[in-house]
Amino acid sequence: MEHFVILRLPTQDNGIFKKIKQLSKQHPELQVLEMEALPALTFQALEIDVSRRRVFYGRQEVTLTPKEYALLFLLAANAGKVLTYQKLYEAVWSDDSLGNEINAVSCHIYGLRKKFRRISPKPSFTIRCVREVGFRFEDAEEK
Incomplete structure (x- = not known):
């Protein structure tokens, strides 16, 4: 044993x-068994605890669906870069896009935005739509 x-x-x-x-x-x-702790992604009031898969805004935990978490993590980890609908869809859904990626990704981004606006009407970050391309995470500090 x-x-x-x-x-x-x-x-x-x-x-x-x-x-x-x-x-x-x-x-x-x-x-x-040794394991390295994964770092947290932090942008002003937003903290993404990668090792525990938990998200906090201010001191309040934000409950996200697995897909919302994955989208937020991908966008925040690539802050400032535009991620296409297709790349986001393939990464989060682990599937080739069949033309429905824009709607699927956009609906989940809408849900993310709504959850953060409930906590703060003006969050310290923006998930900006880049028309007909995808989304970009922008930290208010970097504007």
Whole structure:
């Protein structure tokens, strides 16, 4: 029977992780799995916690559908760049577009915008439509 130790440590562990590794060497029956924490994407009030797949605006958690989360993450990770309807659709739906990508992506972007406007009428970021091409994430700080 294998034994595993999985620990979630704060970003600044002050040597705690090294001590745990040393202790695990004294107990060969334990297998330590190391994982790097994924960084968070932060734009003023918006924080996307990548490792936990959670989104916060201000201090309020924003509940998103899996597709809304994926769209927001893709757009924010490529802030300032235009992502085409087709690229967004293929990345989020994991499927080739069959001509319905504009409607599908636009409907989910509408839902995203609506959720953030409920929290703040003027969010600190914009998901801008680039007519007949796709969408671009713009941080208010970079304007």
